[in-house]
Amino acid sequence: MxxxxxxxxxTGFAEKTRKSAIDDFGYPITRRVEAGKTxxxxxxLTEAPADNGMLLLSYQVPKPRSVYGHPTAIFMCGTECSQFTAENTIPDIVRNRLVVLRSYDEDGMAIYDANELVEGKECDGTLQMLLGRKDVAHVNVHTARAGCMLCRIERV
Structure with a gap:
């Protein structure tokens, strides 16, 4: 494995963004308050309740640093939350939805034959196959329907 x-x-980015209420592109952040929604x-990297407000903002993906690095809409807890730190664990936000696993090489170039559409709850085998490829430096996980980035996955 x-x-x-x-x-x-x-965490520094999350704290700064909560305080400033401005996203990476200078736009005001939207606060979504919806009872019973997550x-x-x-x-x-959890399904967080929107009862107290979730922040919706535009975010510049840090990797890849190439023509394939593009902004994405993301949600973030409106109040302080603990950063995800577990290793070898697929978070619920990936498991709970249909996702696209997008693979990139060390130069930030997309590896076209290493992009996979998969149900998040069944992504373990596909992820292991991608991480087993020597040309794959990292994998960005996106929602399949909206295309928003969920997280980046790297080998330890």
Missing amino acids: HQFRCIPLD YPCRHC
Whole structure:
């Protein structure tokens, strides 16, 4: 088995963004308050309740640093949450939805034959296959329907 970790938002970024209420592109952040609904927080990587407010913002994906690195809409808890730190664990925000696993090489170039559409709850085998490829440096996980990035996965 290939050891891996799912990379969440940086805690410093999360704190700064909550305080400023401005996203990476200078736009005001939207606060969604909806009783009984959950949204996928990119910092704690959990399905977080929107009862107290979830932040919706535009985020510049840090990797790849190439023509394939593009902004994505993300949700983040409106209040402080604990950063996801578990290794070799697929978080619920991936398991709970249909996802696209997008693979990139060390130069940030997309590896077209290493992109997979899979049910998140069944992604373990596919992820292991991708991490087993020597040309894959990291995998970005996106929602299949909206295309929003959930997290980046790297070998440990």
